[in-house]
Amino acid sequence: MDSVKSSSSQLDGLIPYDPKYLPAKYIMSANENPLDVPLDVRLEIEQAIRDVAFNRYPDPLANELRDMIAEANGLSREWVLLGNGGDQLLFDTAMAWGGPGRTFLNLPPTFSVYAANARLTNTEVVDIERIQNRNWAIDEEAVLAALADQAKPIDFVIIGSPNNPTGELADARFVERVLESTDALVMVDEAYFEFSRSSVLPYLERHKNLVILRTFSKAYSLAGVRIGYILAHPAVITEYIKVRQPYSVDAVSQAIAKTVYRNRAAFEDRVDAIISERDRVTDALCDIPGIKAYPSDSNWILFAIDNASAAWEYLYSQGVLVRDFSASAGIEGTLRVSIGTKEQNDAFLQAIRDFAINNA
Numbered sequence: 001m002d003s004v005k006s007s008s009s010q011l012d013g014l015i016p017y018d019p020k021y022l023p024a025k026y027i028m029s030a031n032e033n034p035l036d037v038p039l040d041v042r043l044e045i046e047q048a049i050r051d052v053a054f055n056r057y058p059d060p061l062a063n064e065l066r067d068m069i070a071e072a073n074g075l076s077r078e079w080v081l082l083g084n085g086g087d088q089l090l091f092d093t094a095m096a097w098g099g100p101g102r103t104f105l106n107l108p109p110t111f112s113v114y115a116a117n118a119r120l121t122n123t124e125v126v127d128i129e130r131i132q133n134r135n136w137a138i139d140e141e142a143v144l145a146a147l148a149d150q151a152k153p154i155d156f157v158i159i160g161s162p163n164n165p166t167g168e169l170a171d172a173r174f175v176e177r178v179l180e181s182t183d184a185l186v187m188v189d190e191a192y193f194e195f196s197r198s199s200v201l202p203y204l205e206r207h208k209n210l211v212i213l214r215t216f217s218k219a220y221s222l223a224g225v226r227i228g229y230i231l232a233h234p235a236v237i238t239e240y241i242k243v244r245q246p247y248s249v250d251a252v253s254q255a256i257a258k259t260v261y262r263n264r265a266a267f268e269d270r271v272d273a274i275i276s277e278r279d280r281v282t283d284a285l286c287d288i289p290g291i292k293a294y295p296s297d298s299n300w301i302l303f304a305i306d307n308a309s310a311a312w313e314y315l316y317s318q319g320v321l322v323r324d325f326s327a328s329a330g331i332e333g334t335l336r337v338s339i340g341t342k343e344q345n346d347a348f349l350q351a352i353r354d355f356a357i358n359n360a
């Protein structure tokens, strides 16, 4: 046969997620940790991998890792579920709480994966835009009104906190009001909570509808390994287990993640350094005429600049790869720079200053 039936209609016109990876001297585009896992931890990882039986299926639920994460959060293992990166758990959220006839409340501009997953699962999306001139604050009253609207019941909502790419935390008291006002599933995406040092974990035991998403990809330098997790009520975890691919977290990733988590104190100084560099880069950007930098609670900075796509090109010509949102809906004219090492940040600042001065 030299033809094939068309794929499912929800794929019509869908553009595959493209992280826009390009080779560059200074990679500052994907909010990764600029440093790899510390050398002594890597040596421990090599030892741990040596003991993995490659011929055996992994523990489907990664119970040892589950126990470690549970203990660190004052929970028991039934409250924790691992995934193949946080991304898998985002997809599983749409699989389990979305679907035909169901509705997802989205708060754009935000992580584009949320809406893409809704579309893949034929879930209707209700958008409540963030308020640009209040540093992308959530339109709290509009969100509460949407959740109270009986004509269109919401099945789940995802709140990025800090929100990627705009950078700000959700107000914890607002999250609590949301949890109290609805029985919709409320996922708080805390992929960057190590940098904001803030979590809605204290609300977990009182709110069965709260799911907290986290990842090893950012603070723990494991973007290449694919480990994320959720914290939620055991009854909610059970629903996720129904849709989850049973062996999605492989044995090698489990061994690596256990070693890193046991050594997580070794990452604290690095997180501190990123936070102080973030503040330094924000201040420096604010001093450049023609740039508006949005405040960030995370490890990146979103900024608006005239001729943003030309700015992206110039940065790239200088070896600096940042994320181009110049043509993205709701955040037109912006770029996002992930905080790197001091050297990387200086290279970025030098290049963006040159561009701004030459284009003034």
Ligand SMILES: *Cc1c(COP(=O)(O)O)cnc(C)c1O
Residues within 6 Å of the ligand: 031, 084, 085, 086, 087, 088, 111, 160, 164, 189, 191, 214, 215, 216, 217, 218, 223, 226, 227, 228
């Ligand atoms: C990076 C990220 C995640 C999780 O990424 P994984 O690498 O799949 O764990 C989740 N949400 C947001 C907003 C992110 O930026």
